Amino acid sequence: MTAYLCLGTTAVLLWFPEPLSLPGGMSLVTPLMTFGLFFAVRGVRSRTYRLLDVTAMRFATIALMCGAFVLLWSNLSIVSAPEPLRSGRVIVTHFSGAALLLLLYxxxxxxxxxxxxxxxxxxxxxxxxxxxMAYFNNTLFAILFADRDRSNGFFKHSNQYGIVLSTVAPVGLALALSARKRLVWLALMGSTAFGFIAAGSKTNLLIFSASSSFLLLCAPLLERNTTMRVISFLRNLGLGVGVATLGVVGLTTFNPRAVRILGQFFSDDDDVKSLLSRKELWDFSLDQFFNHPFFGQGTGQMIPIDYGDGFISHSHNVIVDYMRMLGVPGLAVCLVLLLAAIFALCATIHLAYVARGARYDHRLMTMGLALGGLAYIGANMSSDSFGPSTSPFFWLVTYLALFMRTVLIREHAAQAARKTDLHFGSIQFGLPARKGLP
Known part of the structure; x- marks a missing residue:
């Protein structure tokens, strides 16, 4: 119970990384997770059945091995680095993954x-x-928007806030479509969706649009009969059109600049430049990689490019960032981890589709969790670079999705066994087989 309390408190505090920040990339969440591990060990030992199937176990093993290697190589890479304490940014990211794995297990x-x-x-x-509320309150506006036109939430930057929203939103939508008290979940999703408007992160707006569209289209396919599939499709179509309309109205009203940015996504205009604005960061990062191919620039070291807010802490691309910081070994470990995550999450989405004997709401929740993990990876191709304030949300939805695999497999197997028992029972007692059974 204590481990679960620590986990729930962690889930709350993760939303306030900037007020709770500590030196070296840590926050007050880090010691809390460490404290929870002492109680998690007992819970892990008391498990009466294995919670991870083969696919989930392989990913967990790869993630832990990659984290251990990053810890070792990070300490070696900062021997001559100007700011060795900044290595905590990467170390905390992988430590939070291991800690959340144990707490969730x-x-x-x-x-x-x-x-x-x-x-x-x-x-x-x-x-x-x-x-x-900050649009109507100057004090809140100064705290959340930092006198800009984009909300940071309680994160350091609005892009980080947008990444977190795009990570948790798919599972929220999945529950709004399938769980009990759907109106409550729908209200939570509607409120959460406004965060995308306030954050104005164009990449995450597009990722949320893609993940929600995929979920709305796939949800009807999980229904067990044609009638429910048609009803679900029409309902989701209406919901999708309604959300898109409200989103455009909200963006136009509260963040018109975001609308202009989306309309000129690849523009090199100084006010709305998007992916092209990353070129200078990527060029510098690649130069560091080629100049220091073995150890890189050093874990967590700053990029000496100033756009008005001081030097940049990451390369705005997780692969390029690990190349810059850790050289060829960093590139290898990053690719292994990302490919393993993509494979495991895509396999989980496929399992949610084929496990027709499992409960509909469990299948859709699993799909939403997996989509959240994929959304996080996609967002990190042009933004936060797997930072310590956003990565716990990735670990959270990814490991929950992988744990749900076992739930789906067990439910599907139990349903298949019941059908088999009914079939052979009908033959034994000379009863007609029930419709729909083999």
Missing amino acids: ATFTVERARTLIGLTLVLAAFVSLLSL
Whole structure:
């Protein structure tokens, strides 16, 4: 119970990384997770069944091995670095992954997972509503927007806030489509969606549009009969059109600059430049990689390019960033981790589709969790570079998705066994087989 309490408190505090920040990339969440590990060990030992299937176990093993290697290579790469304490940024990222794996393994049940997701979405909705209120309150505006036109939430930058929203939003939408009390989940999702408008992160707006469209189109395919599939498709079509309309109206009203940015996504105009603005960062990072191919520039070291807010802490691309910081070994470990994550998450989406004997809401929740992990990876191709304030959300949705694999497999197998028992029972007693059974 103590481990679960630590996990729930962690889920709350993750939404306030900037106020709770500590030197070296850490925050107060890091010692809290460390404290929770002492109680998680007992929960892991008391498990009566294996929670990870083969696919999930392979990814967890790869993630832990990559984290251990990064810890070793980070300490070697900063021997001659000007700011060795900044290596904590990368170390904390991988430590949080290992800590959340143990905490979730020790406490996981489907209901607890749903509660944890609900708590995360309540915080997402809370911060988004504060951003809405900030438009009408100068004090809140100064705190959340830092006198700009984009909300940071309680993160350092609006892009980080947008990444977190695009990571948790798919599972929120999945629950709004399938769980009990759908109106409550829909209200939470509506409030959370305003955060995208306030953050004005064009990349994450597009990623959320893609992930939500995919989920709305795939959800009807998980229904068990044609009638429900048609009804679900029409409902989701109406919901998608409604959300898109409200989104455009909201953007036009509260963040018109974001509309202009989306309309000129690849423009090199100084005010709205997007991917092209990353070129200078990527060029510098690649130069560091070629100049220091073995150890790189050093873990967590700053990029001496100033756009008005001081030097940049990352390359705005997770692969390029690991190349810059850790050289060829960093590039290799980053590619291995990302490819393993993409494979595991895509396999989980496929499992959610084919496990027709499992509960509909569990299948859709699993799909939403997996989409959140993929959304995070996609966002990190042009933004946060797997930073310590956003990566815990990736680990959270990814490991929950992988734990749900076992739930789906067990439910599907149990349903298949029931069908087999009914079939052979009908033959034994001379009863007609029930319709729909083999």
